[in-house]
Amino acid sequence: MIKINNLDFAYNNTQVFKNISLEFEKGNIYGLLGENGVGKTTLLKLICGLQKPQHGSVTVDGLTPSMRQPQFLQNVYFLPEEVITEDTTPEKFIQKIGVFYPRYDFALFNQLMKELEVDLSKKFNELSHGQKKKALLACALSLQTDYLFLDEPTNGLDIPSKALFRKVISQYCNDETTVIISTHQVKDVENLIDPIIILDRDDVLLKASFAEITKKLYFEYGPERLQNAYYTEMLPGGYINVMPNEDGLESNINIEALFNAVMKNKETIKNLMQNE
Amino acid sequence: MNNTLNINRFGKILKHDGLNFFPNLILTLAILWAIPVIVYLAVALMPTNDTKDAVDAFSRVDLISTLANIAIIIAPARLYRYCNDSRKGIGYAMLPASTLEKFLSMLIYCVIVTPIVYVAGALAIDSILALFHGPYEGFAVSIYFDTFAKINAVFQRDGIMLDESFMLYYASISPIFMLILSAIGTLAISSIFMFGNMIFKKRKTGKMLGILIILFIIFMIVVINYVAHNEAINLYFQQMNDDNKAEFIKNIIFRTMDITFYAEIIISALMLFGVYRKIKTQKY
Numbered sequence: 001m002i003k004i005n006n007l008d009f010a011y012n013n014t015q016v017f018k019n020i021s022l023e024f025e026k027g028n029i030y031g032l033l034g035e036n037g038v039g040k041t042t043l044l045k046l047i048c049g050l051q052k053p054q055h056g057s058v059t060v061d062g063l064t065p066s067m068r069q070p071q072f073l074q075n076v077y078f079l080p081e082e083v084i085t086e087d088t089t090p091e092k093f094i095q096k097i098g099v100f101y102p103r104y105d106f107a108l109f110n111q112l113m114k115e116l117e118v119d120l121s122k123k124f125n126e127l128s129h130g131q132k133k134k135a136l137l138a139c140a141l142s143l144q145t146d147y148l149f150l151d152e153p154t155n156g157l158d159i160p161s162k163a164l165f166r167k168v169i170s171q172y173c174n175d176e177t178t179v180i181i182s183t184h185q186v187k188d189v190e191n192l193i194d195p196i197i198i199l200d201r202d203d204v205l206l207k208a209s210f211a212e213i214t215k216k217l218y219f220e221y222g223p224e225r226l227q228n229a230y231y232t233e234m235l236p237g238g239y240i241n242v243m244p245n246e247d248g249l250e251s252n253i254n255i256e257a258l259f260n261a262v263m264k265n266k267e268t269i270k271n272l273m274q275n276e
Numbered sequence: 277m278n279n280t281l282n283i284n285r286f287g288k289i290l291k292h293d294g295l296n297f298f299p300n301l302i303l304t305l306a307i308l309w310a311i312p313v314i315v316y317l318a319v320a321l322m323p324t325n326d327t328k329d330a331v332d333a334f335s336r337v338d339l340i341s342t343l344a345n346i347a348i349i350i351a352p353a354r355l356y357r358y359c360n361d362s363r364k365g366i367g368y369a370m371l372p373a374s375t376l377e378k379f380l381s382m383l384i385y386c387v388i389v390t391p392i393v394y395v396a397g398a399l400a401i402d403s404i405l406a407l408f409h410g411p412y413e414g415f416a417v418s419i420y421f422d423t424f425a426k427i428n429a430v431f432q433r434d435g436i437m438l439d440e441s442f443m444l445y446y447a448s449i450s451p452i453f454m455l456i457l458s459a460i461g462t463l464a465i466s467s468i469f470m471f472g473n474m475i476f477k478k479r480k481t482g483k484m485l486g487i488l489i490i491l492f493i494i495f496m497i498v499v500i501n502y503v504a505h506n507e508a509i510n511l512y513f514q515q516m517n518d519d520n521k522a523e524f525i526k527n528i529i530f531r532t533m534d535i536t537f538y539a540e541i542i543i544s545a546l547m548l549f550g551v552y553r554k555i556k557t558q559k560y
Contacts, residue, residue, distance in 0.1 A: 050369060050560040068556070069279040073372035084364050087299070096295055099288050100372040 001025055002047055002147070002178065006056035009039075009046060016042050018202040019056070026146070027175040031193030032182040033259055038199045040182040041081065044149045047180070048078045060147060074101055077145045081152040083132045085124035090135040093124070094142060101143040109142035116164050129156045137165065141172050148172070148179045154188035166192045186255040196255065198262050205262050205270055210253055216272050217261070218245035219254050230269065231261035244272065281376050289373040289381045293355070297385055301354050308343045309397050312336065312405070319411040333414035340398045340416060344391050348466045351390040352473035353480040356382055360474055362560050375556040382551070387466045395420070421451070457537065464540035467547035474554035 002024035009017045016039040024030055034040050045051040046058050049065030049072065058065055063072040086093055090113065098104035113120055116134040124132055133156055140148060154162050169192060173179055181189055196213065198206040206213075217230075220241040225232045229241035233256075240254055242261035262269050319327045358364035371378070399417040406412040472484030503509050516524045 045560060048370065050366060052557075052559065068369065068375065070282070070285060070372045070374050070377075071277045071279055073370055076370070078366065078370055080363065080366055082363055084367070096292055097367075097371065099291075100285070 001061060003059045004047075004056070005058075007046070007053050007058065008055035009042065009051065009053055011042075015202055020202075020204050021056075022197070022204060022207060024178055024180065026178050027173070028195060029169065029173050029179040029181065029193050031186070031189050031196045031255070032180055032199065033184065033186060033196060033255075034199035035263070036184065038201055040184075040199055041151050043199065044078060044151055044180065044182055047147075048076060048149060049073075050078070075145050076147040076149065077101075077140045077143050078149045079136055079140045079151065079153060081155060083129060083136065083156075085132055085136070087123060087125055089121070089123050090118065090139060091120060094139045097139075098143060101145060103144035105142055105144060108144070109138055112138035112141055112168060115168060116161070130158055130161055133157060134161060134164070137168070141168060146177055148177065150179065150181045152183055152185070153181060154183065154185055157188075162188050186259055190255050193255075196258070198259060200263075200266060205266055206273055208273055212273070213253055213258065214245065214251055215248070216245055217251075217253075217258070217269075218243045218247075218249050219251040219257060230265045231257060233257055233260065280374050282374075285373050286377045286380065289371070289377045290384065292371070293381045293385055297355065297389065300357075301351060301390065304350050304354055305347060305394055305397065308347050308394060309401055311343055312339060312398060312402060315339065316405050316410065316412060323411060327411070331411050331413075333416050333419055336402055336412065336416040337420050340395060340402065340420070343398065344394050345462075345465055347390050347394040348386070348462060349469050349485070350481055351386050352382075352466070352470040355385055355390075356470075356473055357480070360477065360554065360558050365558070366560050369558065369560055375552065378555055379548075379552045382470065382555075383548070386470055387463055390466075391462055421455070460537065460540045460544065463544045464547075467544045467551070471547040471550045471554075474551050474558070 002022075004020065004022040007017050007020050008015075032040050032043065042051060046053060047060065047065060049068045052066040060072060060076065063069060065072060065076075088096075091109075094104075094106070094109050098106065098109075110120070113135065116138055118127070118131050118135045118138065122131075124135065127135060133153065137150075137153065140150075154165055157165060166189070169179060169181075181193060183189055195207060195209040197204060208216075220226065220229075220243060221235070221238060222241065223238045225234075225239050226241040226243060229243045231242040233240050240257045242254075242257050245251075315331060319331050356368075359368045368378075373381075399420060402412065402416040406415050468488065469481060469484055472487075473480045476483045513524075
């Protein structure tokens with residue numbers, strides 16, 4: 001379990017987080033959403049121990065990430081947004097680092113490379129950007145760490161690859177794994193992530209499961225723009241309205257509309273979600 | 277789980293770094309290995325008495341030692357170039373090994389493996405070249421580890437006659453102790469550039485060399501000023517003449533050796549502590 005307590009973090013004079021507290025439980029695929037520059041990557045780096053909190057604490061299964069103890073490191077893998085690879089094949093790369101991870105499975109790596117349709121014989125620098133990302137994803141998943149952190153994993157992937165991405169991530173997650181996907185391309189991770197966390201500057205605007213969100217908010221797809229909606233957006237064939245769910249109706253979440261509704265009504269929705 | 281030092285995990289990080297060793301350093305080593313070959317060819321093509329003297333076994337040992345030091349200077353930035361890079365260094369930081377294991381592995385490859393691989397290769401090349409009836413006479417390998425013979429040759433070449441006590445002193449020093457002295461010198465050079473590799477993001481070796489040159493100039497200005505204005509030292513040098521020149525040189529050498537020895541140990545310890553701290557606390 002990941003626990004963040006009263007976390008303060010700043011880059012020089014730029015405050016990124018101010019007294020935020022969060023918990024991430026096992027067995028979930030968290031979607032970490034937010035506008036550019038709100039600190040999604042920084043939060044992942046703090047959880048990975050690549051940055052150190054100025055105040056407050058971050059613990060992962062009781063261990064402090066910034067101490068970078070092997071016991072912690074062998075259970076986490078962070079796939080950064082920017083694809084940085086060595087002049088070698090993905091196979092040689094995973095064989096080099098895999099030995100450090102107790103549950104690393106080379107057969108799984110080969111299977112994932114096939115599923116993701118990546119050429120095993122090519123070196124990283126001979127692969128396209130999307131292929132490199134998929135190869136690194138296969139590497140990351142084959143390590144079978146308890147915690148997997150993916151920063152903008154779908155950037156640069158074509159449409160079929162995005163579907164493959166959702167498929168392999170769904171297969172990977174079990175009761176013992178925690179996946180946090182940081183993204184601003186919310187449609188790419190629709191039907192994959194649950195719960196959702198929306199970050200704002202200095203703050204966490206929303207952290208809730210789909211069930212909790214639909215209990216409080218109603219997503220209405222209809223022919224007209226509703227006056228009491230937190231957010232309305234025109235879609236082909238009508239409108240989507242994000243409204244308070246006063247009658248306890250069931251609806252399907254549209255993550256993009258949810259995100260925009262939260263960004264437009266920060267305090268209102270934050271208070272709504274916090275009220276029991 | 278031992279989070280500080282685990283032999284099995286240490287073996288893995290050694291293997292990991294070892295797999296990166298040749299791909300990252302081979303070009304540098306190849307260039308440095310090529311230099312004695314270029315010298316050989318140059319002398320073979322333009323043989324004069326001066327050039328032949330310049331490539332006797334002792335001179336070649338000097339050349340190989342100098343090139344080994346260059347390899348040591350360059351190695352940290354070639355082998356661990358990205359370990360403090362905010363993007364490219366993430367993989368290294370997240371590798372499940374302790375700070376101590378990563379530090380020891382870095383130390384082994386920069387301080388031990390690099391000079392051994394370079395010197396072994398250079399001596400092998402020298403021996404092959406010496407087999408031909410070309411300008412290389414004698415084998416550098418036969419005297420490379422004989423520090424006494426090397427020092428004697430340097431003094432003879434420079435026309436300095438040392439008294440018997442000095443020669444006896446040197447002859448009495450065990451080869452192992454001489455090796456330790458040499459190793460500490462190597463450690464000092466390497467540790468400085470390992471530290472430079474950790475604190476600078478770009479042009480790591482060049483920046484560290486620049487700092488060393490500036491520090492050396494400042495140091496020389498301070499020392500020259502001190503010596504020039506110190507009456508006791510001036511009086512001491514005024515007493516030097518042809519009869520006691522060897523004794524003076526011997527004393528200066530002994531004192532310089534002592535100071536250098538302790539300075540190298542202190543510098544190495546400080547620099548290596550800095551490297552360890554940087555590996556442990558580097559932010560990405």
